[in-house]
Amino acid sequence: MVECRKRKGQIIMPIFYHVEPSELRDQTGGYGEAFLVHQNEKRVDDETICKWRAALNEVGGLKGWNVENVANRHEGQLVKQVVASVLNELKKAYLVVSDILVGVEDHVKEVLGMIGTGTDDAKIVGIHGMGGIGKTTLAKVVYNKLSFDFANYCFLADVRETSHSKGIEWLQNQLISKLSKQAHPSTTSCVDEGIRTIEERFSSKKVLILLDDVDEKSQLTALLGRRGCFGRGSRILITTRNAIVLHEFGVELTYLVIGLDPEKSLKLFSKYVFRRNHPPIEKMEQSREIVEIAQGLPLLLEIMGSALSRYGQKEEMWDDYLVKWKKGPIEEIRSKLMISYEALDSNQRQIFLDVACLFNGCDKNTVIYMWRDCDLCPTEGLEVLQLMSLIKIEEDDRLWMHDQLKDLGREIVSQESGGESNTQSRLWNHKVALKVLLREKVNPRSDFLCA
Structure with a gap:
């Protein structure tokens, strides 16, 4: 049981039935006598005995029930207490994750290290990265590892989609219901009322909250109120494709999820x-x-x-x-990637499509000249694309885009141009691009030269 507690985070709820916890911790009384018999008769090896002693010592230090402390030693009352506690633990939202995980544990350790388990101050951690990179899986694993230390917890899935389909007030009511442990709490009629209720009810409570797939600062304000409005020791996890949302809300601890090697x-x-x-x-x-x-x-x-x-x-x-x-782009993931593209403004979309069709692998300082000539605000645009994990700017200042995003961009351009070859239509719209690249003596990638 102790091994399962360490490896899987399972709970031990000891019942000290006519035995004092100190007897387990110190191996006295009947436990001490049993160990002497094992040692004298050499029934098991010394290493196993050491493990047994350590396990009993750990269990003896856990919070549990002692029949001696129940009023009138009424065992029926003890049973009721145990059943109520077990049912309460079973209600905990242990989030389901895939049983096929590779490389997640390293990310989990880093996020837990950022959060810190020994500090009493409330902490918010934002987990961001491109669609399909594993943000939700990582956040769920971290949430599961933390959940056993919290009596008040809440997981809200698909915040972006749900806020659009059911309204942010619905999500506020879900949060209030789960943290209050009430099936039907009084419903809030507007966002401001929900914020006020959340701040008033939970300002002194230690809570664990996971908000999955957030895409607007207003969602965080509606569900979390003012930063730090929850009690000491609270832990709040946020997943998003758009790190800008985290910066706007003032989240200081952010973690970028990168792909597998x-x-x-x-x-x-x-x-x-x-x-x-x-x-x-x-x-x-x-x-x-x-x-x-x-x-x-x-x-x-x-x-x-x-x-x-x-x-x-x-x-x-x-x-x-x-x-x-x-x-080209694989259909099952295309819709997830389109969510990020649709969140861009027109200038940012133009830059995204240019990188997808022409400038993947090119020096960003060179291409910026062209975008400036086109009044596309490239410095701001590239920053947004990076924060939304749609591109990376590598150490040598070259632009990099995932092949699935590149294929998506080319498909979009092809559709916009009535099926015309995407790179050709892009060059037609940006004749100046070739002049700039030649003037700067850049060696474009082969897909550019072919176009």
Whole structure:
């Protein structure tokens, strides 16, 4: 039980039935006598006995029930207390996560290190990254590891979508209901009333809150009130594609989720397809090709792996899927990536599409001249694209975009131009781009030269 508590975070609820906790902690009384018998008769080895002693010592220090402390030693009353506590623990929102996880534990350790478990001040941590990178999974694992220390907790999924479909007031009522442990609390009629209720009821409570997929500062204000309005020791986790939202709300602790490296990607893909850590030799080459297409995106590896797992190792199916996935954005992830694109303004979209079609791999300082000539405010635009994890600017100042985002951008341009080749239509709209690149003696990537 102690081992499960350490590894899986499971709960031990000891009942000290006609035995004092100190007898377990110190191994006195009957426990001490039993250990002497084991040691004298050499029934088990010394290492096992040490483990037993450590486990009993730990359990003896846990909060539990002692039948000696129940009024009139009424065992029926003790049973009622135990059942009520167990039911309360079972109601805890232990969030379900995939049992196929690779590389998450390192992220969890870093986030927990940022939060700190030994401090009493309330802390807010924002977890951000591109769609499908694993933000929600990471936040759920962290939430599960913290939840056992909180009596008041709340998980709100899909804040962006729910606030648009049901209204932010609905989410406020859900938060109030879960933190109050009331099935039907009084409902708030407007956002301001909800903010006031949250601040008044929970300003002194230690709470654990996870807000998943936030996309506007107003959502955080409505659900969290003023920063620090919750009690000491509170922990609040926020996931978002848009780090700008975190900065606007004043979140100081932020964590960028990055993709998996090639080896971890291969391991995750293999777990979905073959239920093992590595592909069989005969599928290794094709598996590495697929992993290269995914470029470390866990959701994409799951989609690809789950699709192929239905067909085992049928060569023709693997070949067909590889051809299909190399052609362009994979449909199952396209909608998730479009959410980020649609959140951009017109200037930012223009810059995004230019990078997708032409300037992936180019020096940003060179391309900025063109965007300035087009009045696109490139400095601000590139900053927004970075904060929304739509591009990266590498150490040598070169622009980098995930292949799935690049394919999405090219598809958008192709649709806007009535099916015309995307790179060609982009060049037609930006003749000055070629002049700038040649003037600066830039060596564009091959996709630019082909266009």
